[in-house]
Amino acid sequence: MRIISNSEEETFAAGEQLGKKLSRGNVVLLTGDLGAGKTRFVKGIARGLGIREWWKIRSPTFSFRQSYTGEIPLYHFDFYRLKDIYDFETIGIDPLDLEGGVVVIEWGEKYAQQLKNFFDKKIYSVKIEILDENRRMIEITEEMEEF
Ligand SMILES: Nc1ncnc2c1ncn2[C@@H]1O[C@H](COP(=O)(O)OP(=O)(O)OP(=O)(O)O)[C@@H](O)[C@H]1O
Numbered sequence: 256m257r258i259i260s261n262s263e264e265e266t267f268a269a270g271e272q273l274g275k276k277l278s279r280g281n282v283v284l285l286t287g288d289l290g291a292g293k294t295r296f297v298k299g300i301a302r303g304l305g306i307r308e309w310w311k312i313r314s315p316t317f318s319f320r321q322s323y324t325g326e327i328p329l330y331h332f333d334f335y336r337l338k339d340i341y342d343f344e345t346i347g348i349d350p351l352d353l354e355g356g357v358v359v360i361e362w363g364e365k366y367a368q369q370l371k372n373f374f375d376k377k378i379y380s381v382k383i384e385i386l387d388e389n390r391r392m393i394e395i396t397e398e399m400e401e402f
């Protein structure tokens with residue numbers, strides 16, 4: 256599915272729509288240049304999931320991971336600075352811990368194949384392309400377990 260967003264509010268709304276469809280164990284990988292709107296989209300996902308503190312969401316660039324509680328918890332990662340994807344424990348990824356929630360990873364596409372093997376779950380890929388100052392092209396694809 257492709258959407259043209261004309262504002263950060265529209266990107267938030269697109270995230271919110273996706274958030275309403277997600278269920279436990281789903282993984283969302285976000286791709287797009289710096290400032291594309293990945294974190295705005297994640298905020299929308301959080302609100303769609305019913306996370307009360309959705310407004311607190313910002314890029315967890317220095318911690319790699321932030322968790323938000325809710326009926327379905329949200330685990331938000333940013334792999335921009337990540338060098339070694341294999342060292343999952345140091346960044347706090349244990350799929351057994353994360354199974355009960357929704358996992359959202361900014362810059363996750365860098366490691367898409369490893370993540371797919373690792374999580375072995377339904378994965379949504381969200382690509383955000385900067386068209387101009389306020390416009391973005393958002394492409395959402397849903398991938399099932401068999402790749
Ligand atoms: N249509 C749009 N959708 C989303 N953000 C937009 C849009 N138009 C302008 N912006 C601006 O682009 C910026 C997006 O910031 P955001 O932190 O969400 O990007 P990001 O992709 O997470 O960046 P980073 O890679 O640094 O984490 C904000 O400053 C926002 O106001």
Ligand SMILES: [Mg+2]
Nearest residue numbers: 293294314361
């Ligand atoms: Mg971000």
